[in-house]
Amino acid sequence: MKDEYSARLISNRKLNEESSILTFFCPDIAVAAKPGQFVNISCSNLLKRPFGICSADPESGLFSIGVREVGEGTREIREFLPDRRVDVLGPLGNTFPIDDADRLIFVGGGTGVYPLFFALSQAVKRSIPAISVCGFRCVGDTCMIDEFRNCSDRFLVSTDNGDMGIHGNVLDALSGISDSELNQSTIITVGPEIMMKNVAEWAFDRGLPCFVSLERRMACGIGMCLVCTCKIKKVGSDDQFENKRCCADGPVFDAREVLW
Ligand SMILES: Cc1cc2nc3c(=O)[nH]c(=O)nc-3n(C[C@H](O)[C@H](O)[C@H](O)COP(=O)(O)OP(=O)(O)OC[C@H]3O[C@@H](n4cnc5c(N)ncnc54)[C@H](O)[C@@H]3O)c2cc1C
Ligand code: FES
Structure with a gap:
């Protein structure tokens, strides 16, 4: 308990x-x-x-x-x-696997930027190079911009309506990262599920490891009530899955395991 x-x-x-x-x-x-x-x-x-x-x-x-x-x-x-x-x-819950990473790329959307900022702060303490990409709906929706800019080796921001930074979504911003910057990078993404799914596919296409933080409606938060289950692929299988508890087995999962 x-x-x-x-x-x-x-x-x-x-x-x-x-x-x-x-x-x-x-x-x-x-x-x-x-x-x-x-x-x-x-x-x-x-x-x-x-x-x-x-x-x-x-x-x-x-x-x-x-x-x-x-x-x-x-x-x-x-x-x-x-x-x-x-x-x-x-x-x-569990944690982002940042300690083993050579380089990190944090990709956040909406409220996902909050837990990502904690991860970025730890990366800075451990001297792990980090690029941050944050996406918002519009300038009025932005938050933590100065914090991310000050702590990241490189910081990219996008807005859906283009009133701040890159006009588009985080994938448009990611396209501005060079192959040499991507080399050896681990991607960590938190935000709306569709955004994380697209970022995960972008990472797979480039052979980069990617970790996501899933959000479910929760009750107990400690693995007892099974309200928060998510579908996670069984080891070695592409179509068989098991239900895991987002609160206790996650919220962080290897994106390759997630059945979106
Ligand atoms: C692991 C985890 C981390 C989170 N981190 C943050 C965070 O850093 N900052 C933040 O602002 N929010 C975060 N959330 C979401 C936050 O918990 C919910 O927005 C909140 O519980 C909603 O409570 P409410 O009473 O205001 O809304 P409700 O009246 O319960 O719901 C209002 C609306 O929000 C939706 N909603 C409620 N809970 C969730 C949820 N868990 N996921 C998606 N949609 C939901 C409902 O479907 C409904 O449309 C996180 C959720 C999880 C599971
Ligand atoms: S919220 Fe109760 S098991 Fe996850």
Whole structure:
């Protein structure tokens, strides 16, 4: 059983009309958290809501999440005021395999940029060269731009309507990366499922390893309720699959295993 903590909200900073970054003081989570993992945050609804960990600093005891408002739970969480105590379960789930990579390319869309930023920060600490590609609907939807730009060896941004960066989606942005930059790179992508599927195909075509972080509706977050199953190919088979728990067996999976 995972521990639940009473975390103190330190700050709640609005990023744009829909999204905010919430920073909590909780040394246990800040020390244990690894890139790719998530936390389950309490709200007045019975079920906690899952959020990828965006940063964690063992020295200060702080960790942060980015929250986009899509419904009742996220609306309430975005309104939390500093000093509030919040029940948090975590860190949960598995991690991005960044330590073994020679070079990394992070590809994020929408709220996927939050967990990717934690991975990018760790890559910087380990001196692993990293290119970041972030895609958004429009300039009003963008977030973490300065953070990604400052930490990445190269940073590309795309918007669907072209009002910031490359006009198009992340695949249009990826086409601007040279073969020598791709060489030996591992791709890590988080965002809408269709985006991750297309990025995974792009990576396969170039013979590059690719890892994705799947999102499912979740309840317990710890592998007990089976609400969050996803179809993962059986080893050595292209058409046989098994149901895995996104929360406990994932959320990070090798893209070759995912039955989209
Ligand atoms: C592992 C994981 C990591 C996540 N990380 C982040 C993050 O870093 N930042 C962030 O803003 N959000 C993240 N999410 C999504 C977030 O948990 C949901 O948006 C939130 O639970 C919705 O709660 P709600 O009460 O506001 O919406 P609800 O009223 O429950 O739903 C509103 C709408 O959102 C959709 N929705 C709800 N939950 C999910 C989900 N899990 N996946 C896709 N669509 C959903 C519903 O289908 C519905 O259309 C993550 C989800 C998972 C599973
Ligand atoms: S949310 Fe309960 S098993 Fe995954």
